[in-house]
Amino acid sequence: MKEVDGQRDSLPHDVMIDILKRLPVKSLMRFKCLSRTWCDVIYSVDFISIHYNHDCLSNYFTLFKRFIKIDGNDSIYYGNNMLSFHSNDESFKTIASNIEYIDNYIGVSIVGPCNGIVYISSYRSTALYNPTLREFFELPPSILPHSPDLSPVIELNTCVIMTMGIGFDPNTNDYKVIRILIPFHEYEWEDTDNYYKLVSKVEVYNLSTNSWRKIEDLQCLVDPWRCFNVLINGAFHWRGTNLSPAGDNWIVSFNFSTELFQNILFPEGLDIEPCKSLVVLNESLALICYTNIFYPQNVVTCQSIDIWLMKKYGVRESWIKEFTVGPMVIETPLSVWMNDVELMIESNNGKLASCNLFCGEFKDLNMSGDPNTLEIVVCKESLISIKKEREKWS
C-alpha cells in the first residue's frame, strides 16, 4: 500500500482485517479494486473464513421461493417458480425479486445453505449457487436410473421423488451433494405386507471430482417434504418412514464425512404425529409440531404450536419442549430467522408471515404464493466462490 503524503502510517494489517470483516460483501466486491493489497486480502482463504465466521445480524438475508400459477390455466404444473432475495431486517425488504431463478416446471427445489452455498435442482438441471456472489455452478447429470430430465408435464405417471442435501466434509475440505431417489415405479403398491422392503437409491456428488457416484441403498424412504430438511453437525437431516400401517417416522441423518446414515428418534409419543417441521434453533435440531388444518375459504382457524429442542445432538432423552407459540393461523412452519427470534410461517392461502417466539407478535410479511409452495432459506453472506473451490481440485 503506497502512502500518498505519509501523514499516517499505513493501517496495521490486523486493524484492516478487523474493519473489513464487518463489511457486507457488496462493499468488499467494490473495495477489492482499491489496490492489489486490498484485493489479495479480500480474496485470501483466511479472510474469507474470518468474514464468514463474523456474526452480525446484517450479514443474513433470506431466499424466498414460491410457485405462482399462471392465470387462466388449471394445470397444477403450469406456472413459475420464483426465487427472490430479501433483507433480514424488520421490513423484509426485497433486494432482488423474481430474477434469479425462474423455471416454469414445478419441480424446483432448494436445499441448504452450507457455508452460504445452496443446491438448486429442477427437472432440467441442477446447480450449486452462491446467492451472495450470484454465482451458479452447474453439476453433471444424475447417474441414478430415471434421471429427472423428464418434464413432469409429460411423464406425470413416472414422477420421480427426489430428496436432496448439501454439506461440507471438513476432513477432505470437499463440498458434497446427496440425492435420494425413491424408485416408486419399481414397487407394487398393493403389496402392503412388504412395506419394510422399501429402499431408496442414493448418489453423492463431490466438488473435488465434479462427479456423482452411487452409494449403498438406504433401507427406508425419505420424505421429500420442503419443510423437513436441515444441515447441522456436518450432517443433513430429513424425515424417514417405512410406510408401515402404524405410520412410524423418524429423523434420518447423513453425515458428509463418514457418509453413513443414522436414525434419530423423535421425542417419546411423537413418533406417529404426522405434522412436523424440522429447523435449526439455538444451534440445535428443533422440531415444530402442529396440526394440519384444512382451511376452507373465509374461515380462519387458529392453533398453537410446540417447538422441541434436541439439547444434546443424537440423544433422544434430551428433547425438551422449549416453546409453545400461538394461537395463530398457520399452514406450515418454514424457518427461523432474526437471531433465532422469529419463526417464519406459511399462513392461510399461501401468505408469508412471521411470529415472534418470545412475545408471540404476529406479522404479515406482505408476500404470497400458491398455497403450500412457500419456502424460505435463511442464508449468511459468503465470499466462498464455488468455481474457486472447484479450481483447487483441477
Add this chain to the structure above:
Amino acid sequence: MASSTTGEKKILTLKGGDNEEFILEESLVLQSELLKNMVKEERVSSIPLPSIKSKTLVKIIEYLKKHAELTPSNKEEFKNFEKEFVNVVLEELLDITVAVNYLKINGLLEFCCQAVADRIKDKSVEAVRKIFRIESDFTPEEESEFRKETPEAFEGDLDDTTN
C-alpha cells in the same frame, strides 16, 4: 522506578507524540493491555507514547474515564457517550482506532472498527482510496474488469465524501 502516590491512588504520566503530558490514575490505564503490562512488570511512572497524537490521547483518556465509571444503572448514558465518541471526522476516527489497537483496549477496538466499517460501507472506491491514502496499482483495464465482474457492487447511491 517507583510510582508516585497521592493517598492510596497511584498516579501515572502518559506522554503523547508532541510531548504533552497527561497525568492520570494508574487504575485507569489498566484497561489497556499494553500499558497494564508495562506498569506491572516495569513499575514505571511515566510512559512515552510517541506514535500517538495528543489530540487522540485526549479522546482515549476521556473514554477510559467514562468506561471506568460504567455501572448497570448508567448503561444508556454510556451507550450515548460511545455514539458521540466515534462521531468525529473519519481521519480522526482512524487515528483513534490505530492507537487503540496499539494500546490493546479490546472492547473499544471492536467498537471503533465497527464504526469505521459503518462509515465506509457505502462509500465509493475513490473516496475510500482518499481516506486510506491508497494509490491504485491496477490498470484502468483491470479496474473496469472488476466492475464488469460484479456490477451490482457499484450500483446504487455511493458516497463520495471522505469524512
